[in-house]
Amino acid sequence: MSTSQAADRGEWRRTHTCGELRGSDVGQAVRLNGWVDKRRDHGGIYFVDVRDRYGLCQVVIDEKQTGEVKLGPEDVVGVWGQVVARGEDNCNTNIETGEIEVLAERIEVLSRSKVPPFEVIDNLDTAIETRLRYRFVDLRRGPLQRNLAHRSAFIHALRCAFMDEGFLEIETPILNRATPEGARDYLVPSRVHPGEFYALPQSPQIFKQILMISGYDRYFQVARCFRDEDLRADRQPEFTQLDMEMSFVLEEDVFEIWERALVRTFRETMAVDLPESFPRMRWIEAMDRFGSDKPDTRFGMELVALNEWALAGEFSVFRDSVEGGGRVMGIVVKGGAEKISRGQMKPLEKKAREAGARGLAWWKPGLSGGGAGPLARWCEGAHGEELLKIMGALEGDLLLFCADSRQVTWRVLGELRLSLARQLDLIPSGRWDFLWVTHFPMFERDEAAGRWTSSHHPFTAPEDWDLGGDPAQLDSRAYDLVLNGWELGSGSVRIHRSDVQQKVFELLGIGPEEQRQKFGFFLDALAHGAPPHAGFAVGLDRLVALTVGLDNIRDVIPFPKTTSAADLMCQAPSSVPEAQLEEVHIQLRPEARSPQEPPSGADS
RNA sequence: GGGGAUGUAGCUCAAUUGGUUAGAGUGCCGGCCUGUCACGCCGGAGGUUGCGGGUUCAAGUCCCGUCAUCCUCGCCA
Secondary structure, three states, X not given: OEXXXXXXXXXXXXXXXXXXXXXHHOOOEEEEEEEEEEEEEOOOOEEEEEEEOOEEEEEEEOHHHHOOOOOXXXXXXXXXXXXXXXXXXXXXXXXXXXXXXXXXXXXXXEEOOOOXXXXXXXXXXXXXXXXXXXXXXXXXXXXXXXXXXXXXXXXXXXXXXXXXXXXXXXXXXXXXXXXXOOOOOOEEEOOOOOOOEXXXXXXXXXXXXXXXXXXXXEEEEEEEEEOOOOOEOOEOOEEEEEXXXXXXXXXXXXXXXXXXXXXXXXXXXXXXXXXOOOOEXXXXXXXXXXXXXXXXXXXXXXXXXXXXXXXXXXXXXXXXXXXXXXEEEEEEEOOXXXXXXXXXXXXXXXXXXXXXXXXXXXXXXXXXXXXXXXXHHHOOHHHHHHHHHHHOOOOOOEEEEEXXXXXXXXXXXXXXXXXXXXXXXXXXXXXXXXXXXXXXXXXXXXXXXXXXXXXXXXXXXXXXXXXXXXXXXXXXXXXXXXXXXXEEEEEEXXXXXXXXXXXXXXXXXXXXXXXXXXXXXXXXXXXXXOOOEEEEEEEHHHHHXXXXXXXXXXXXXXXXXXXXXXXXXXXXXXXOXXXXXXXXXXXXXXXXOOOOOOOOOOOO
């Protein structure tokens, strides 16, 4: 065996991948390349599994043939040899190439590997920290390779779907102008404009609207977006959207395009048949039935309104809540009387309080009235019977209640519903419950700042173009796509009239001067022939994660960042030499200065 | 910014009330083995117990601080 002779001569072409040889290839002379996986040395006979992203192939080494062979884990090798049948007794049905093996004539090590920090195996329980630090090893593992291959196929199918619908794929700038509102921007200092900064796009929103104004009536893009906000399992500081926009359309047109694209993509990449059309639900209905604007509709346990019943009863907490403009709602946990013990009520109550409730009223109805729980004494006789009827509950169920403002009631019961469903394993698997949520409110009140904010974004069209009446009551033409309780994406019919856009800015407390300064170009564009238009963007990381059964988006992203937005492999972010800062006219504040040493990454 | 969890060998974990030389599995290295495929057998190396400080005769263990990772609330138009 010689090291890198082949490399010196450039003879590293392979005839086959490690995953493709079959019984029908027996007798062929082949050349394989790959990484050394498992080795099984029996003295006179030496088995080596050689791996690439297509699979695994057993190579048999007889050192009388090949000379001495010393292979370490993850060495990159080239193997010349002959495909031979394993014989019935020696077949390995666990791998695709299990009928054959390659009898090595020559082995060359193209590249030696250090012992890897963890094994390249499918079922790995190594800490994510180590995996991210050595992501180049982690990415060799089957699950990651399958996830990224699926992601590639999935995005390809979506891209084809939009191309076939006549959409143009158009790129928009990464270096943008910082805009007020929305998430915190990632900033990039300008060298040629001292003291000025670009912002990375939170989304291509304004550019895609301008593309509509410019007549590109069907646009899409696989767009990277950046938001400098704190991370979650389903949130990375940079993420990918399939972003699109269309002119001369209504909501339904956008929905139908996406339904066709997703049906096709699920069929082509997963052999899953989605329904031709997804249900639509108004925002207010989602909130009243599920306590969430991204309801998981795979299971029931819906919220039940109990105002009338509460007013007919004697329980003053409930009565006062309703009379004070609040509401009383409840949920039924089927069979919950037995499944949720008194001791298990404590964590539920804690959860309710965390969601804003002042307490948690509950009732386990008894056979002949009464039963258990703080509410039992208020549910005796006909009043209790009435409650069971309204809620569709029976003896043996657990009934949970919340009396508060409608926002708190939604939130408390919405969270209890989800938490109980997970705890009691009520969520069926294998379901793809897509849902369009429509008619979001136009504005939300920011009490702390004493102003209105857009609940979607400030370019969203109102239901009423005159924007009359109480801003709190205005519906917008924004919509979300929800899958299994995850918000996959959002969009809206946009404002195409500069007068309406200015009115919305004013309602949001952005005065004429600020409008001119920050959005002048956009208002100008709107005043130069803007077609009515609407659009949507889907978070591909989330969608792809869901389709491979993950609740964390990290493993569908090749190089994800940690919850503190660090890249553990490259150790980004890092400090930079003073000279580089000078070029971009930046002087660090004292508390931001790091020691002279280059950053170690572990202590910044 | 707040809350919670975790941090011991390359990896995954254990270590009694604070008490002897910090152990196991796995991986790695060496030896043996001609049909293994989670190969087997024998042997070996491998530790700043995240970091800093404190309490104590004695700290992996207790206290304070700090860093990192994960989950989460706020935040994410």
